[in-house]
Amino acid sequence: MKNKKVISTTELQDLIQKWISSGAELDGDCKAVEIGEPQWHEPDGQGNNWDVPSFSGDAACEGLVASIINKFKEDYNVIEP
Numbered sequence: 001m002k003n004k005k006v007i008s009t010t011e012l013q014d015l016i017q018k019w020i021s022s023g024a025e026l027d028g029d030c031k032a033v034e035i036g037e038p039q040w041h042e043p044d045g046q047g048n049n050w051d052v053p054s055f056s057g058d059a060a061c062e063g064l065v066a067s068i069i070n071k072f073k074e075d076y077n078v079i080e081p
Contacts, residue, residue, distance in 0.1 A: 002047075004077045009038045009050070016052070016072055026064055033057035033065055040078050050078045 007015075013035060020026060020033055036054040043049045052069050055062075 002074065004047070004075055006077050006079055009040065009078050012038050012050070012072065012076055012078055013052075015076075016069065019068060019072075020065065023068070025068065026061065029058040030061035030064055033061050035065065035069075038078055040081055043077075046073070048073045048077065049080070050076075 016035055016038075020035070021031055023031075026033070034056045035052050036056075038050040038052050040050055050073075055065055057065075
């Protein structure tokens with residue numbers, strides 16, 4: 001399993017939000033999406049210990065936002081509270 005960088009939920013939220021706001025993968029209304037703060041949980045089968053329970057913005061962007069979050073899950077875990 002890949003070693004993941006461990007950061008705070010706030011740092012992770014900022015990284016993901018910046019990617020969404022400036023990333024080439026999203027355009028139009030999807031760039032205006034705002035994610036909720038990532039929530040820690042016990043590591044799952046893939047070693048991920050966080051999820052983003054919600055986001056605000058156009059519901060049509062949900063799949064794109066989920067794919068971006070999944071990319072971040074490959075590289076990051078959050079500090080256990």
